[in-house]
Structure formats: C-alpha cells, structure tokens
Amino acid sequence: MNTMQARLILIDGTVYEGNSVGFAGTSSGEVVFNTSMTGYQEILTDPSYAGQLVALTYPLIGNYGVSARDVESSGPKVAGFIVREMSETPSNYASQGSGDDYLTENQIVGIQGIDVRALVLKLRDAGVMLGMITTQHDAPTGLQILKNLPEYDAGTYAREVSTQTAYFWADNARSETIPPRSAKPRVVVLDYGTKYNILRELLERGLEVVVLPCGATKDEIAAHKPDGIMLANGPGDPRSLEAEVEVIRQLMSENPKQPMFGICLGHQLLGRALGGETYKLKFGHRGANHPVKDLTTGKVHITSQNHGYALQADSLPQGVEVTHVNLNDNTVEGLRHLERPVFSVQYHPEASPGPKDNAYLFDRFAELVKAGK
Amino acid sequence: MPKRPDINKVMVIGSGPIVIGQAAEFDYAGTQACASLREEGVSVVLVNSNPATIMTDPETADAVYIEPLTLPFLEQVIAKERPDGLLPSLGGQTGLNLAYQLAEAGILEKYDVELLGTPLDSIKKAEDRDLFKEMMKSIGQPVPESVVCENVEQARKFRDEIGYPLIIRPAYTLGGTGGGIAWNDEHLEQFVKSGLERSLIHQILLERYLNGWKEVEYEVMRDGNDTAITICNMENFDPMGVHTGDSIVVAPSQTLSDKEYQMLRTASLNIIRALGIEGGCNVQLSLDPNSSRYFVIEVNPRVSRSSALASKATGYPIARVSSKIAIGFNLDEIQNAVTKKTLACFEPALDYIVCKIPRWPFDKFGTSDRRVTTQMKATGEVMAIDRSFEGALMKALRSLEVGVTGLRAKGMSALTEMELEQKLRVPTDERLFVIFEALRRGLMVEEVFQITRIDRWFLRRIAKIVELEGRLRGKTIESLTPELLTQAREMGFHDAHIAELTGLDELEIRARRKGFGLVPAYKMVDTCAGEFEAATPYYYSCFERESE
Ligand SMILES: Nc1ncnc2c1ncn2[C@@H]1O[C@H](COP(=O)(O)OP(=O)(O)OP(=O)(O)O)[C@@H](O)[C@H]1O
Ligand SMILES: [Mg+2]
Numbered sequence: 028m029n030t031m032q033a034r035l036i037l038i039d040g041t042v043y044e045g046n047s048v049g050f051a052g053t054s055s056g057e058v059v060f061n062t063s064m065t066g067y068q069e070i071l072t073d074p075s076y077a078g079q080l081v082a083l084t085y086p087l088i089g090n091y092g093v094s095a096r097d098v099e100s101s102g103p104k105v106a107g108f109i110v111r112e113m114s115e116t117p118s119n120y121a122s123q124g125s126g127d128d129y130l131t132e133n134q135i136v137g138i139q140g141i142d143v144r145a146l147v148l149k150l151r152d153a154g155v156m157l158g159m160i161t162t163q164h165d166a167p168t169g170l171q172i173l174k175n176l177p178e179y180d181a182g183t184y185a186r187e188v189s190t191q192t193a194y195f196w197a198d199n200a201r202s203e204t205i206p207p208r209s210a211k212p213r214v215v216v217l218d219y220g221t222k223y224n225i226l227r228e229l230l231e232r233g234l235e236v237v238v239l240p241c242g243a244t245k246d247e248i249a250a251h252k253p254d255g256i257m258l259a260n261g262p263g264d265p266r267s268l269e270a271e272v273e274v275i276r277q278l279m280s281e282n283p284k285q286p287m288f289g290i291c292l293g294h295q296l297l298g299r300a301l302g303g304e305t306y307k308l309k310f311g312h313r314g315a316n317h318p319v320k321d322l323t324t325g326k327v328h329i330t331s332q333n334h335g336y337a338l339q340a341d342s343l344p345q346g347v348e349v350t351h352v353n354l355n356d357n358t359v360e361g362l363r364h365l366e367r368p369v370f371s372v373q374y375h376p377e378a379s380p381g382p383k384d385n386a387y388l389f390d391r392f393a394e395l396v397k398a399g400k
Numbered sequence: 401m402p403k404r405p406d407i408n409k410v411m412v413i414g415s416g417p418i419v420i421g422q423a424a425e426f427d428y429a430g431t432q433a434c435a436s437l438r439e440e441g442v443s444v445v446l447v448n449s450n451p452a453t454i455m456t457d458p459e460t461a462d463a464v465y466i467e468p469l470t471l472p473f474l475e476q477v478i479a480k481e482r483p484d485g486l487l488p489s490l491g492g493q494t495g496l497n498l499a500y501q502l503a504e505a506g507i508l509e510k511y512d513v514e515l516l517g518t519p520l521d522s523i524k525k526a527e528d529r530d531l532f533k534e535m536m537k538s539i540g541q542p543v544p545e546s547v548v549c550e551n552v553e554q555a556r557k558f559r560d561e562i563g564y565p566l567i568i569r570p571a572y573t574l575g576g577t578g579g580g581i582a583w584n585d586e587h588l589e590q591f592v593k594s595g596l597e598r599s600l601i602h603q604i605l606l607e608r609y610l611n612g613w614k615e616v617e618y619e620v621m622r623d624g625n626d627t628a629i630t631i632c633n634m635e636n637f638d639p640m641g642v643h644t645g646d647s648i649v650v651a652p653s654q655t656l657s658d659k660e661y662q663m664l665r666t667a668s669l670n671i672i673r674a675l676g677i678e679g680g681c682n683v684q685l686s687l688d689p690n691s692s693r694y695f696v697i698e699v700n701p702r703v704s705r706s707s708a709l710a711s712k713a714t715g716y717p718i719a720r721v722s723s724k725i726a727i728g729f730n731l732d733e734i735q736n737a738v739t740k741k742t743l744a745c746f747e748p749a750l751d752y753i754v755c756k757i758p759r760w761p762f763d764k765f766g767t768s769d770r771r772v773t774t775q776m777k778a779t780g781e782v783m784a785i786d787r788s789f790e791g792a793l794m795k796a797l798r799s800l801e802v803g804v805t806g807l808r809a810k811g812m813s814a815l816t817e818m819e820l821e822q823k824l825r826v827p828t829d830e831r832l833f834v835i836f837e838a839l840r841r842g843l844m845v846e847e848v849f850q851i852t853r854i855d856r857w858f859l860r861r862i863a864k865i866v867e868l869e870g871r872l873r874g875k876t877i878e879s880l881t882p883e884l885l886t887q888a889r890e891m892g893f894h895d896a897h898i899a900e901l902t903g904l905d906e907l908e909i910r911a912r913r914k915g916f917g918l919v920p921a922y923k924m925v926d927t928c929a930g931e932f933e934a935a936t937p938y939y940y941s942c943f944e945r946e947s948e
Contacts, residue, residue, distance in 0.1 A: 060930075062749040062751070062928065062929040062930075062931055063658075063749070064652050064661075064749060064750060065652075065656065065657065065658040065661045065662075066657075066658035069658060084749065084751040084929035084930060084931075085652075085749075085750065085751060085929070086751060086752065086753070086787045086788065087654065087753060087788070087789065090654050090655060090857055091655055091656065091657045094657075096659070097657065097658070097659070111787060112787075112788060114857075116856070116857065116860040116861075117857070118655050118855055118856040118857035118860070119655060119656075119657055120689060120690045120691065121657060121692075141945075142921075142944045142945040142946055143751075144751055144923055144929075144930055144944065144946075145944070145945060145946035147751075147929065147930040147931075148930050148946075148948070151930060151931065151932075151933075314749060314929075314931070315747070315749075316746050316747035316748070316749050316928075317746070318629075318731075318732065318743065318745045318746045320732065325625065326625065326626065326627065327625070327627040327730075327731065327732050327745055328627075329629055329630075329746070329747055354732055354742075354743055354745055354746075355742050355743075355746070355932070378662065379658070380658040380662075381658075381662070382662060382665065382666075382747075383662055383666050384666075384669075
C-alpha cells in the first residue's frame with residue numbers, strides 16, 4: 028500500500044488525514060460526493076467532474092480494476108479523488124490494471140483512508156465547498172492557498188474539457204476526418220464535455236455523429252447541415268457560458284424545425300436560451316438512484332445523475348413545459364418546447380455509470396431527427 | 401393509484417413450521433406485511449400453524465387462525481371471514497403454493513377472493529421450470545441448456561446430448577429439495593428419482609452445470625404503474641453449485657463492474673415486468689467470470705429468503721412496501737420509512753459492506769456428511785455490516801457463536817496436505833476455515849482459486865487477514881503501534897483475537913488501544929449513503945473517526 032500521507036483540507040478549516048492514492052502532489056477543487064456503488068472509472072473520466080474533487084460514498088473502490096472499455100472520455104477528468112479504500116487487488120476478466128496505477132499514470136491526486144461518510148454528512152449539511160488534497164502542504168499553508176483560489180462557479184471548465192477541433196465519431200472512436208454526408212441523418216453534438224456514451228447511443232441508432240467544440244458558432248454548426256443538434260453534458264455553472272447560450276438561441280431562431288436534445292449542462296443551457304434561470308443546488312445530485320417522474324406519461328424512472336445546478340421551474344416562459352421532476356426534491360429534471368422538436372433532461376439517459384432505464388429518450392430524439400430529414 | 405377502495409379485508413397465509421430454507425424470515429416478512437396493511441385501515445386475517453411466530457400474536461392481525469395449512473382448513477377460514485383479497489407472496493413457498501392451489505381449486509373464485517400482487521399466471525410461469533424457460537426465451541433472457549423430465553429415460557437422453565456434469569432441479573420446491581449435481585450415471589439416477597418424488601408436479605429440470613460461474617441475486621420491486629426498481633443485489637462468495645442459503649453472501653456485489661451490474665439489473669427488471677408482479681420478486685442469475693455472459697437461474701415471484709437479508713442490508717422494508725403495492729399504492733405514493741422525507745421509489749445506496757454467513761446444524765448432530773451443495777442445509781444465518789469486507793467477514797464469524805475468534809476451527813492444523821486439498825475442493829460448512837488454513841500454510845491465492853473457483857478478490861482479502869495475523873503473532877505490547885492496531889481493528893481483529901495471536905493480555909491490549917484513542921464509531925444504515933437525513937435509522941460499529 029502507498030503509505031505516503033495525504034490530507035484533505037476544506038475551506039471551512041476541516042482537515043481529514045489519510046493516505047495518498049494515485050499521484051502524489053496537490054490538487055484543489057470543489058468537493059462533491061457521488062453515491063453510485065459501481066462505475067468509478069466512468070465517474071473518473073466523466074468530463075462533468077472537471078474542477079471537482081470527487082468523493083465516492085461506497086467504501087471499496089477499484090475492486091474490478093480499470094479497463095479501456097470503461098472510459099467516458101480521453102482519460103480521467105476529475106481534479107482529485109477521495110475514497111475510503113482503493114483495492115490493491117482488482118479482480119475481473121476485463122481488468123487491465125489497478126485504480127491506483129491508473130490515477131498515478133494520469134496524474135490524478137487522490138486520498139484514501141479518511142472517514143468519507145463523515146465528509147459526506149458535512150457536505151450535506153453545509154453544502155459543497157472548495158477543498159484541497161495534498162501530500163505536500165500542512166493544513167495552515169493549504170488553507171491559505173485555498174482561500175486565494177477563485178470560486179468554482181467562476182470557472183469555465185466546459186471550454187477547457189471540450190474538444191478543441193471538430194471530429195467524427197465512428198466505431199467507438201474519434202476520427203479527425205469528417206467524411207461527406209451519407210444517406211444517414213447527421214447529428215451535431217455540441218461538446219461541453221460530452222461522455223462517450225452519448226455518442227455511442229446516437230451512433231447505435233443509425234445516426235452520423237459530428238462533434239464540434241463548445242465555442243462553435245452557428246455558421247460553423249450550419250456548415251455540417253445537421254438534422255439534429257445534441258447539447259451535451261459538461262462541467263460548471265451554466266451562467267458562465269453566455270456565449271454558448273447565445274449560439275443555442277440563434278440556432279433555434281434560425282431553424283425552428285431543428286430537433287434538439289439537451290442533457291445535463293446541455294439541458295441547463297437550453298433552459299437559459301429559452302429564457303429560464305438556473306441556480307446552484309446545496310450539494311447537487313450525484314448518484315445512480317434518483318427517481319424521476321415523467322409528467323407526460325406518469326411513469327417513474329430511476330436515473331443516473333451528476334449535476335450541481337438546476338433550472339428554476341417558475342422561470343420558464345410560456346410555451347415551455349416542465350416534463351420531468353425529481354421525486355426526492357421536486358427539482359426540474361426535464362423540459363420541452365410545446366411547438367418545436369426541442370427537449371432536454373437534467374439526468375443522464377446514457378447511463379454509464381448507472382441504470383439503463385432512460386435510453387428511450389435517445390429513441391425519441393432519433394425519431395425526431397429521422398422524421399425531420 | 402392510491403389504496404383500492406374495494407380491498408378492506410386481506411388474508412395472509414404464513415409459512416408454517418420452521419424448516420430448512422424457510423425459517424424466521426417469513427415471520428419477519430408476514431408480520432411486517434400485517435402492520436403495513438393495518439396501517440392503511442385494512443383488516444387482516446392471518447392463518448399459520450406455527451405458534452412460535454410474531455405474526456400469530458393477537459396484536460399482529462385482526463383475526464388469527466392457528467390451523468393446519470391445508471386447503472380444507474383454509475377454505476373454512478375463507479368461508480367464515482370472506483376476505484376481499486389474498487396476499488400470496490409473503491408466506492414463503494408454502495404460502496405461495498397454497499394460494500396457487502386455492503386458486504386452481506376454484507376456491508378463490510367461489511368466495512370472490514382476489515389474488516393480490518402476484519397474478520396466478522406468473523406464479524405458474526415462475527415456478528414451472530418449463531413455462532419459465534419458455535417465457536425467458538420469449539423476452540430474450542438466456543437460460544442454461546436444459547430439458548424438463550418426468551422420467552429417468554428422458555434424463556438419459558439429455559445426458560447423451562450434453563454430457564456431465566449436470567444439475568437436477570425439481571419444480572415447485574424450495575431450498576433445492578431433492579436436487580443435486582450429477583457427475584456420473586449413478587448420481588443421475590439417484591437425483592432424478594429423488595427430484596421427481598419431491599416435486600409437487602412430478603417434474604424436474606435437468607440442466608448444464610455452470611461450473612465456476614458467479615452466482616448473483618437481485619431483489620426487485622414493481623408497482624401497478626409499471627415502475628420497477630432494484631432494492632439490493634447480492635453476490636455469493638461460493639461459485640454456482642452451493643445453494644445461496646448455504647453460501648457466504650455479500651451485499652452489494654463486489655466483483656461486478658458497472659456494465660455487469662447494470663446488465664443483470666436490466667435483466668431482472670425485464671423479468672419482473674414480463675411476469676407482471678406487483679410487489680417484490682427475487683431473481684437469481686449466473687455470470688461467467690471470463691466474459692460478460694450470463695444466465696437466468698431462477699425467479700421467486702414473492703418475498704424471498706433473501707428479502708430479509710436485503711431489507712436489513714439496505715434499510716428498505718421490502719415486505720412492507722410489497723404489501724402496500726398489493727392494495728393499490730404506487731412506489732411514489734409510499735414513504736421511505738427510514739428518511740421519512742423521501743419516497744420508497746428509489747434504489748438504496750449502501751456505503752458499507754454486508755456479509756452473511758450461514759449457520760449449519762452439523763455440530764449438533766455429528767453427521768459425517770457436511771457437504772454443502774444445491775440443496776440447502778443451513779438452519780440459520782448471521783449478518784454483519786462494516787466498512788471493509790475483512791471487517792464484515794470477521795464480525796460475522798464472531799456472531800456465529802462457534803468459538804472461532806482466532807479463525808481456526810477444530811482439527812484444521814492436523815490435516816495433511818492431501819486432506820486439506822480435498823477439503824478445499826468439496827464445499828462444506830468448514831470451507832472458509834480450510835481456506836484460512838491453506839493460506840496460512842503458504843498456499844498461494846492462485847492455487848486456492850484453481851481448486852475452489854472462489855473469486856480471487858475474496859481470496860486475496862482473506863490472504864490479507866492471514867498476512868496481518870502473521871504480523872501480529874508474537875508482537876510485544878510496545879510493538880503494537882497505533883498504525884498496526886488501527887489496521888487490525890479496521891480489518892475486524894478483536895482485542896481477544898489479538899491477545900490470542902500475541903499471547904498478551906486482552907485487557908492490556910484494550911488499554912493500549914484506547915490510549916491511542918482507537919475506539920469504535922457507530923454509523924447509520926440510512927438507505928441513501930448519507931445523502932438525506934435519516935429519521936429512524938439503525939447502526940453498526942466500525943473503526944472510523946466519527947460516530948453519528
Ligand atoms: N445450471 C446450474 N449450474 C450450476 N449450479 C446451479 C445451476 N442451477 C442451479 N444451481 C445451483 O443450485 C442452487 C439451487 O438452485 P435453485 O435456486 O434453482 O433451487 P431452489 O430450490 O429453487 O432454491 P430457492 O430456495 O432459492 O428457491 C443454486 O443456488 C445454484 O447454486
Ligand atoms: Mg434458488
């Protein structure tokens with residue numbers, strides 16, 4: 028076991044002493060927790076966690092190792108990783124290495140051996156806050172550094188994790204050359220930090236997938252003649268992405284018939300483009316067990332979630348309807364435009380990790396795209 | 401939908417005398433169900449022949465009948481009480497079989513009693529091995545190659561096609577009664593005969609034996625609005641071939657990736673939907689350790705033996721919620737009894753590990769056959785909760801009350817190498833101790849794996865315990881550093897155990913440990929891994945920093 032000491036310092040002055048896991052060093056970010064019992068590698072590589080130190084509530088992590096199969100982006104994107112215990116002895120036929128080595132290779136700073144449940148209860152009661160995992164600084168020095176850091180909400184993480192160049196998603200991999208259009212409908216994904224599984228789900232439904240950078244202009248998007256637009260998930264406060272919101276607004280006014288589907292940050296940006304307001308949740312929703320009611324069908328689905336902000340229900344204009352609500356706290360989980368083929372959800376129908384119960388939304392989108400072509 | 405106005409009186413059938421495979425868990429389920437129904441103003445008529453049950457207390461139901469659990473007696477009770485509905489899914493296999501027979505005999509129809517929660521048709525589909533296979537195929541769920549036999553001839557024919565090993569599984573039984581694994585003709589004849597005898601409908605399933613595959617269970621729940629959720633999944637320590645009731649079981653699963661977990665979860669939910677069950681259901685699956693192939697093994701269309709474990713492991717009251725669903729409520733209309741703020745419509749998140757170890761009666765009877773196979777032999781079980789697998793396992797071992805503080809069962813150290821290997825190969829009630837002994841003698845995890853096919857993850861954890869045992873042995877009191885004691889306590893080494901290994905006085909060790917501030921903390925089982933405040937949680941001890 029790596030016995031190098033590490034500490035987690037919270038900006039409120041709380042200090043948790045533990046051991047280093049993964050890369051030795053210092054990393055700061057917003058401390059959040061996720062209650063999923065499986066899927067740590069998908070979580071590590073989910074770009075929506077950029078800028079965050081992610082604590083997993085399940086105490087045994089790394090049991091089944093890591094595998095190239097389980098990545099949701101080019102590599103780990105979390106700012107740091109907090110676990111009770113990282114398994115040194117993974118066991119699964121698909122495993123290609125240990126979680127510890129994976130973190131080290133990808134220079135992810137982590138800590139283990141702390142009372143993660145105590146940390147979770149603290150965040151639940153006080154709300155998420157900035158923190159630092161460090162093998163280098165003592166508590167007073169670390170705290171001083173933390174106090175000089177900008178707020179998490181001020182960051183524009185989506186622009187950092189987004190692809191910087193356009194690419195084509197083919198056969199479960201990124202291809203830099205975008206082929207001319209075939210007979211298949213083409214979807215443009217605006218990459219605010221997309222998980223690969225969104226791309227996989229689209230591809231599986233017979234759609235061509237072109238991924239464009241977060242900052243793509245409406246003309247750059249139009250140049251690909253999309254039959255549908257996917258607003259992807261991603262990290263950070265939607266209020267920090269006004270330029271992106273403006274592009275969505277332009278896309279909608281230019282082509283009112285364009286099918287559009289937003290997920291997570293994409294949903295929040297769409298909501299803002301439609302005139303809604305967003306706000307920060309106290310400690311967010313991160314896990315694989317959140318019940319969401321589809322108000323249009325009356326059905327309840329278990330969903331995979333990862334978000335720290337939400338749309339304010341009463342801020343949405345006429346003509347836009349809340350379609351989904353979270354049964355735990357009644358927050359908005361989905362919306363649709365009453366006259367256009369435009370809809371979005373706050374949770375993750377692409378799962379990975381989490382339940383596959385909501386893939387029907389991709390079917391719905393694919394149908395709209397194919398119908399509009 | 402809220403409570404159905406037409407259901408005002410419900411009959412609950414208990415599970416009768418305690419037998420292997422059907423013990424106190426169904427009293428637990430039935431009692432919870434009675435309370436849950438009465439909470440909604442439903443009057444409960446309870447029938448059970450077992451006086452040593454809480455459900456037969458006069459306070460539990462509105463009318464209690466202590467009667468033989470047979471059709472004539474049940475019919476009399478029905479004629480007298482005229483209940484609106486019968487809840488078949490809480491009295492174990494006995495309750496389910498009787499409900500099925502009452503329906504088939506036309507008695508329910510005669511007195512206009514509705515079968516609640518589980519449609520008659522789905523009892524048939526889940527219990528009749530042949531119909532079950534058909535239905536699985538129709539919804540695209542894989543089942544192992546098998547054939548339904550009603551005589552020895554048919555069994556021989558299948559043997560010629562598939563070869564050995566084969567497994568014999570009787571229909572409409574519980575705890576694997578009458579079945580077994582056949583490695584040769586002699587076994588085959590024997591088990592086919594006993595299986596046919598024990599089966600309610602004189603039918604067995606002969607099936608390819610999934611040697612070395614993982615055994616995993618899902619407890620799932622569905623309501624009348626077709627919302628379906630998973631309460632808990634569980635993984636057997638022993639690979640296929642040891643009945644779940646005779647296997648060490650952990651919750652949640654430890655060696656499944658998210659892809660595997662979700663694949664089996666989706667399968668379980670598809671199954672409960674296809675069966676149309678409104679209430680709880682138990683799905684047993686088998687997963688290939690070398691690929692992501694799986695097979696569906698069995699479905700219990702009712703609250704199962706594992707439901708008690710799953711309920712206590714997660715804090716989710718399965719029987720309570722099942723009963724509410726049976727009288728019309730949907731999951732999003734039922735409160736989460738632990739948080740009191742959220743709803744019963746969610747999937748519990750665990751932030752601890754649960755370990756169940758069966759308790760067998762062999763020591764009482766001095767029987768020579770201590771093998772555990774596909775026919776359940778355990779008479780009880782213990783469960784432990786901790787933040788590490790080692791901690792949960794050691795705590796459960798201490799709960800067994802078989803005097804194993806030092807993880808040494810009697811006679812282990814006298815075994816020859818050959819005897820040891822034989823004992824590793826054939827699962828018995830002692831196998832865990834044999835594994836300890838083998839690792840202690842220097843056998844590698846890989847060797848133990850090759851013999852037992854128990855997942856390396858579990859074996860390596862046990863090897864860690866053995867390794868720490870070795871490091872503690874012979875330590876002086878001064879050399880028990882805070883680090884070493886912390887590690888020992890986190891891995892579940894009790895002071896008495898450390899005393900045994902070091903030869904030191906237990907009280908002296910305790911004093912030193914406390915001197916370092918190493919005292920247990922108590923954490924909550926709250927269904928949600930701390931995400932919401934809990935109103936009526938329960939607790940477990942662990943070596944963490946903060947108590948709640
Ligand atoms: N095809 C198979 N290959 C190997 N082992 C099997 C196979 N099918 C069943 N088993 C083993 O036999 C055990 C008992 O089988 P099964 O669960 O069908 O019996 P049961 O009498 O219905 O038990 P329950 O009490 O769970 O209802 C299983 O737990 C499993 O270990
Ligand atoms: Mg079974």
